[in-house]
Amino acid sequence: xxxxxxxxxxxxxxxxxxxxxxxxxxxxxxxxxxxxxxxxxxxxxxxxxxxxxxxxxxxxxxxxxxxxxxxxxxxxxxxxxxxxxxxxxxxxxxxxxxxxxxxxxxxxxxxxxxxxxxxxxxxxxxxxxxxxxxxxxxxxxxxxxxxxxxxxxxxxxxxxxxxxxxxxxxxxxxxxxxxxxxxxxxxxxxxxxxxxxxxxxxxxxxxxxxxxxxxxxxxxxxxxxxxxxxxxxxxxxxxxxxxxxxxxxxxxxxxxxxxxxxxxxxxxxxxxxxxxxxxxxxxxxxxxxxxxxxxxxxxxxxxxxxxxxxxxxxxxxxxxxxxxxxxxxxxxxxxxxxxxxxxxxxxxxxxxxxxxxxxxxxxxxxxxxxxxxxxxxxxxxxxxxxxxxxxxxxxxxxxxxxxxxxxxxxxxxxxxxxxxxxxxxxxxxxxxxxxxxxxxxxxxxxxxxxxxxxxxxxxxxxxxxxxxxxxxxxxxxxxxxxxxxxxxxxxxxxxxxxxxxxxxxxxxxxxxxxxxxxxxxxxxxxxxxxxxxxxxxxxxxxxxxxxxxxxxxxxxxxxxxxxxxxxxxxxxxxxxxxxxxxxxxxxxxxxxxxxxxxxxxxxxxxxxxxxxxxxxxxxxxxxxxxxxxxxxxxxxxxxxxxxxxxxxxxxxxxxxxxxxxxxxxxxxxxxxxxxxxxxxxxxxxxxxxxxxxxxxxxxxxxxxxxxxxxxxxxxxxxxxxxxxxxxxxxxxxxxxxxxxxxxxxxxxxxxxxxxxxxxxxxxxxxxxxxxxxxxxxxxxxxxxxxxxxxxxxxxxxxxxxxxxxxxxxxxxxxxxxxxxxxxxxxxxxxxxxxxxxxxxxxxxxxxxxxxxxxxxxxxxxxxxxxxxxxxxxxxxxxxxxx
DNA sequence: GCATGATGCTT
DNA sequence: CGGGAGCATCATGCG
Numbered sequence: 001x002x003x004x005x006x007x008x009x010x011x012x013x014x015x016x017x018x019x020x021x022x023x024x025x026x027x028x029x030x031x032x033x034x035x036x037x038x039x040x041x042x043x044x045x046x047x048x049x050x051x052x053x054x055x056x057x058x059x060x061x062x063x064x065x066x067x068x069x070x071x072x073x074x075x076x077x078x079x080x081x082x083x084x085x086x087x088x089x090x091x092x093x094x095x096x097x098x099x100x101x102x103x104x105x106x107x108x109x110x111x112x113x114x115x116x117x118x119x120x121x122x123x124x125x126x127x128x129x130x131x132x133x134x135x136x137x138x139x140x141x142x143x144x145x146x147x148x149x150x151x152x153x154x155x156x157x158x159x160x161x162x163x164x165x166x167x168x169x170x171x172x173x174x175x176x177x178x179x180x181x182x183x184x185x186x187x188x189x190x191x192x193x194x195x196x197x198x199x200x201x202x203x204x205x206x207x208x209x210x211x212x213x214x215x216x217x218x219x220x221x222x223x224x225x226x227x228x229x230x231x232x233x234x235x236x237x238x239x240x241x242x243x244x245x246x247x248x249x250x251x252x253x254x255x256x257x258x259x260x261x262x263x264x265x266x267x268x269x270x271x272x273x274x275x276x277x278x279x280x281x282x283x284x285x286x287x288x289x290x291x292x293x294x295x296x297x298x299x300x301x302x303x304x305x306x307x308x309x310x311x312x313x314x315x316x317x318x319x320x321x322x323x324x325x326x327x328x329x330x331x332x333x334x335x336x337x338x339x340x341x342x343x344x345x346x347x348x349x350x351x352x353x354x355x356x357x358x359x360x361x362x363x364x365x366x367x368x369x370x371x372x373x374x375x376x377x378x379x380x381x382x383x384x385x386x387x388x389x390x391x392x393x394x395x396x397x398x399x400x401x402x403x404x405x406x407x408x409x410x411x412x413x414x415x416x417x418x419x420x421x422x423x424x425x426x427x428x429x430x431x432x433x434x435x436x437x438x439x440x441x442x443x444x445x446x447x448x449x450x451x452x453x454x455x456x457x458x459x460x461x462x463x464x465x466x467x468x469x470x471x472x473x474x475x476x477x478x479x480x481x482x483x484x485x486x487x488x489x490x491x492x493x494x495x496x497x498x499x500x501x502x503x504x505x506x507x508x509x510x511x512x513x514x515x516x517x518x519x520x521x522x523x524x525x526x527x528x529x530x531x532x533x534x535x536x537x538x539x540x541x542x543x544x545x546x547x548x549x550x551x552x553x554x555x556x557x558x559x560x561x562x563x564x565x566x567x568x569x570x571x572x573x574x575x576x577x578x579x580x581x582x583x584x585x586x587x588x589x590x591x592x593x594x595x596x597x598x599x600x601x602x603x604x605x606x607x608x609x610x611x612x613x614x615x616x617x618x619x620x621x622x623x624x625x626x627x628x629x630x631x632x633x634x635x636x637x638x639x640x641x642x643x644x645x646x647x648x649x650x651x652x653x654x655x656x657x658x659x660x661x662x663x664x665x666x667x668x669x670x671x672x673x674x675x676x677x678x679x680x681x682x683x684x685x686x687x688x689x690x691x692x693x694x695x696x697x698x699x700x701x702x703x704x705x706x707x708x709x710x711x712x713x714x715x716x717x718x719x720x721x722x723x724x725x726x727x728x729x730x731x732x733x734x735x736x737x738x739x740x741x742x743x744x745x746x747x748x749x750x751x752x753x754x755x756x757x758x759x760x761x762x763x764x765x766x767x768x769x770x771x772x773x774x775x776x777x778x779x780x781x782x783x784x785x786x787x788x789x790x791x792x793x794x795x796x797x798x799x800x801x802x803x804x805x806x807x808x809x810x811x812x813x814x815x816x817x818x819x820x821x822x823x824x825x826x827x828x829x830x831x832x833x834x835x836x837x838x839x840x841x842x843x844x845x846x847x848x849x850x851x852x853x854x855x856x857x858x859x860x861x862x863x864x865x866x867x868x869x870x871x872x873x874x875x876x877x878x879x880x881x882x
Numbered sequence: 883g884c885a886t887g888a889t890g891c892t893t
Numbered sequence: 894c895g896g897g898a899g900c901a902t903c904a905t906g907c908g
Contacts, residue, residue, distance in 0.1 A: 437883070437884070438884090534904070535903080535905085536903095556888090587889085587891075588891095590902060591890080591891075591901060595901070620898080623900080626901085627892085717897095722897060723895085725896055787895095788894065792896065796897090799897080836893070
């Protein structure tokens with residue numbers, strides 16, 4: 001007969017862990033009533049895993065009964081100073097009980113006792129009756145219950161993974177027996193439960209003492225034998241506290257529990273109940289595991305199917321409408337069109353016949369400036385319509401942009417998902433309707449049309465709601481004057497595209513193929529075998545096992561073979577240089593030569609990137625398919641890639657203008673630091689003047705290239721918000737020295753230090769920081785108890801206004817520049833943006849004008865307390881524009 | 883087909 | 894413990 005297996009779960013602890021494990025995506029886990037569901041979801045995942053793993057015959061979830069227990073009666077301050085349970089978690093607790101009902105697992109609580117004591121009591125009873133017991137908790141203190149019959153499974157970072165504590169594992173991990181855990185607590189106390197222990201004794205000292213004396217009691221019996229010391233005094237002084245703390249830490253094993261093991265047999269879950277519950281909670285993944293689908297969005301939707309006959313009726317639409325053009329492929333430069341919807345929530349018109357868009361009635365609505373158009377992702381829509389010969393004009397609400405400005409995290413490119421994030425649930429996500437990855441496809445016509453119809457109402461409702469929120473946040477200008485106009489500027493740049501000389505790329509391809517083959521032969525000869533050089537795993541085995549080179553660094557999966565490691569091995573063997581060369585060339589060949597060849601449009605020999613305007617946390621753009629913001633420039637071999645980027649007409653040139661030190665200038669402006677401002681106003685070399693200040697030099701004559709390099713790295717660190725550790729890695733110095741550099745920097749530039757402190761303060765007070773254009777970034781981790789998370793949030797608090805304001809400035813410059821090109825009727829086209837740089841193609845007859853115009857528009861985009869400096873160059877290719 | 887990890891390019 | 898962000902490539906292991 002199979003042994004009886006009891007599962008005991010620490011309900012509060014697991015709920016708490018689940019809640020914080022999914023805290024970042026709190027807003028994604030809500031049902032349509034606005035109930036948060038992240039803790040319930042996490043709890044469910046944990047249950048699924050644990051049940052599958054242990055297959056218990058009996059199970060119980062124990063909860064804490066309330067704030068007062070026998071422990072608070074013993075010690076007033078027990079668990080004092082704990083912050084309140086967040087309301088987003090409390091509201092989930094009743095539903096957790098419902099979840100357990102669905103799983104057929106009883107829950108139990110006992111006045112005056114904690115969940116721990118229920119677990120302690122029942123596990124003892126079960127052990128006596130020959131059960132094997134598993135306890136699941138997020139609290140390591142419960143490992144005191146582990147025994148040869150009882151395993152304590154403590155959740156790791158998520159909640160679905162656990163670490164199993166058996167008595168031998170406790171000893172291995174902590175160096176004491178499970179029974180001695182309470183003695184540790186007695187001596188060291190517990191900060192989270194807020195009881196004291198003995199003054200100045202922490203976990204390490206406690207363990208040392210216990211190894212010698214075994215328990216608190218024995219220790220005090222032999223207290224006189226201790227050598228005279230401060231510690232001895234503290235021990236004697238705090239004797240009472242030690243015994244009390246031990247008692248507080250001790251889990252009761254004889255609590256008056258009124259439920260017996262027979263009452264908690266586990267007989268499996270109630271599927272119907274759970275399906276119902278999941279639908280209420282909107283848990284789609286659990287439903288699909290049970291071969292069920294989410295409940296249909298419950299509001300019926302009325303719409304008309306548009307055709308040639310009834311299209312005239314669109315003329316009755318008011319002067320504010322919604323529009324959505326459906327393209328299933330992420331790349332809207334190439335995607336097929338599969339339908340569209342136009343109208344107002346009261347009057348919705350849908351069709352999968354794209355030809356209808358060419359009707360003048362629709363062209364007038366979308367392109368005439370009298371009708372305001374609300375939509376989701378204006379840039380995408382503009383490009384799509386442009387391909388159909390329609391010029392979109394007069395966008396009003398773009399809910400993707402609005403949502404991103406309100407909170408940079410709410411930026412999904414899926415309308416349904418974005419709607420859910422704002423608690424609008426009368427629409428499914430595109431991922432649900434169309435599928436993802438290889439399975440993505442146009443659904444049945446009725447499903448498609450219904451889904452499209454629902455988009456109109458979502459856009460209208462959210463557009464108005466989000467606009468009101470932008471007004472509250474004082475972010476209207478940012479929306480109307482920067483992001484919305486910028487989206488059209490970007491659309492035009494993407495449509496323009498940049499011409500590529502594919503012959504040049506093919507030429508490089510064969511050149512690199514040949515060189516790689518040569519290096520490859522050398523590497524195989526030096527290794528004594530053939531292997532895949534591109535595989536870090538195989539390469540690691542060759543270098544560190546076969547060739548026995550010293551191991552410098554390890555990764556999660558094995559040996560690190562990254563550049564900094566290989567550079568340290570140079571000289572050990574000629575194979576290293578060959579590998580480094582191989583890496584460089586193979587990177588250029590695969591990512592750039594072949595990568596770019598793949599994305600040239602065959603009809604115009606151009607590359608059309610897609611800018612993501614709503615992705616980064618700082619307000620910067622990003623670029624995909626392909627990424628044109630990381631084309632090589634530092635290494636000459638890679639830089640040659642730029643020779644393939646050429647003007648689209650004969651007799652034109654590529655012109656590039658970049659802001660010099662824009663972030664440091666923004667820093668000088670925002671912080672008001674006198675020294676920094678002075679340096680820029682005097683037109684000094686900023687890295688040299690930084691070097692003079694932080695190294696205490698007399699003047700520029702003492703700045704050596706190496707000193708300047710270090711100062712540059714410090715400036716870099718300030719701008720990118722890196723830590724002392726990051727700085728030390730960048731310039732190969734010790735972390736201590738890096739820390740000293742940063743400290744000296746702050747002493748020399750006190751305005752910067754003051755600014756950083758006030759930024760952190762501000763972030764703590766209001767929960768977010770902002771740029772000069774009121775772009776916001778929320779920093780919830782600023783309150784985190786984790787040093788890492790908190791430190792990162794603190795660096796972000798000062799970095800985001802700097803990097804984000806620089807992003808604001810170039811965005812303004814782009815909008816002004818496009819306006820100038822238009823009003824002056826110029827043929828010059830703005831093609832690319834690379835964070836602090838704009839790239840144009842310019843006909844020769846406009847060159848004289850443009851090379852003055854671009855820098856003047858850029859440096860006057862905004863007025864700062866220090867001047868903005870712009871450097872311009874041009875040539876036949878992007879390479880030559882240097 | 884898909885997710886994850888290691889690596890390397892830019893600013 | 895792991896520390897800038899974002900993109901793309903290749904290898905690898907899973908189903």
